[in-house]
Amino acid sequence: MSDWKTLTYSTANRIARITLNRPSRGNGITPDMPRELALAVERANLDPSVHVIALAGNGKGFCGGYDLVVSAEARMADLEPAGEPMPGSPLDPFTLFENHDPSKTWDPMLDFQMMNRNVRGFMSLFHSDKPVVCKVHGFCVAGGTDMALCSDLLVIEDKAKIGYPPARVWGVPTTAVWAHRIGIEKTKRLLFTGDCLSGTEAVAWGLACEAAPREELDARFEVLLERIARVPVNQLVMMKLLVNQTVMGAGLSTTQVLGTVFDGIARHTREGYAFQRRAAEAGFKEAVRERDEPFGDFGPSTFKG
Numbered sequence: 001m002s003d004w005k006t007l008t009y010s011t012a013n014r015i016a017r018i019t020l021n022r023p024s025r026g027n028g029i030t031p032d033m034p035r036e037l038a039l040a041v042e043r044a045n046l047d048p049s050v051h052v053i054a055l056a057g058n059g060k061g062f063c064g065g066y067d068l069v070v071s072a073e074a075r076m077a078d079l080e081p082a083g084e085p086m087p088g089s090p091l092d093p094f095t096l097f098e099n100h101d102p103s104k105t106w107d108p109m110l111d112f113q114m115m116n117r118n119v120r121g122f123m124s125l126f127h128s129d130k131p132v133v134c135k136v137h138g139f140c141v142a143g144g145t146d147m148a149l150c151s152d153l154l155v156i157e158d159k160a161k162i163g164y165p166p167a168r169v170w171g172v173p174t175t176a177v178w179a180h181r182i183g184i185e186k187t188k189r190l191l192f193t194g195d196c197l198s199g200t201e202a203v204a205w206g207l208a209c210e211a212a213p214r215e216e217l218d219a220r221f222e223v224l225l226e227r228i229a230r231v232p233v234n235q236l237v238m239m240k241l242l243v244n245q246t247v248m249g250a251g252l253s254t255t256q257v258l259g260t261v262f263d264g265i266a267r268h269t270r271e272g273y274a275f276q277r278r279a280a281e282a283g284f285k286e287a288v289r290e291r292d293e294p295f296g297d298f299g300p301s302t303f304k305g
Contacts, residue, residue, distance in 0.1 A: 006032050007020050016044035018040045028067025034120070037122070037124060041053065045128055051228065051230075051231065051233050052132075061138025062136040124150075132150075133224060137214060140162040141162065142164060146175045149177045158200045162196060169275050170272050176255040176256045180252060
């Protein structure tokens, strides 16, 4: 596939490189991105020359989550002038986010169908036969964490910001992998507040395997990729299958169903509608700023009360 819309794909020296490529939008997630991600992962798995997959992002950061500026700023359906319907197909994420009249019945399974497709795209990283190593620089927040945490290993910039601020309002992590990565207590600490970790904190909490300053990040990432690439593919596949069974046996698939349904509910609560209405009035970035400002954007280790 040569006409990638949201990412780039290349191979060399036993490494397949998938790079999110919407830098002007913070590599924001669009309907095409999870689909293209799954296609790229499958391409790497079918290539006998590839031993390991490298996932990264172009621009100032890895991924700022779903690209919802346009949809969240759109007027809600009950405020739309007559004769000006919202664009989009029934399973277009932006249609589902913006095009529900709160005075009418909401179909949670229609929402689930859409978001579950995205989960399957993100989980292609987890289910990939070959190891996936993710590099995070700058920021990895909200839906961006689905891709980073569905990868096998995470190498992160020491000052990068990673977390799930939508836990405060308007979101639930659909892939539900946080507890499997760092345990239930640390996960509750983050999801009860929406606080983010720095890259250094992410390593201390067991979320990432290595942190490095920006100027050293690429080199450290490449060293790890090269070491993994030396191992025979059959060994890598067996090691990944072995470890992944632990997570699957712990009920990840069931938890993901809950996370995906809860995400839709979170966008259709009284508070969720209020957040979207504020985004329509003041702009999505301003609504997010107002949501997060009371928390001071502290990380757990810097929070002083």
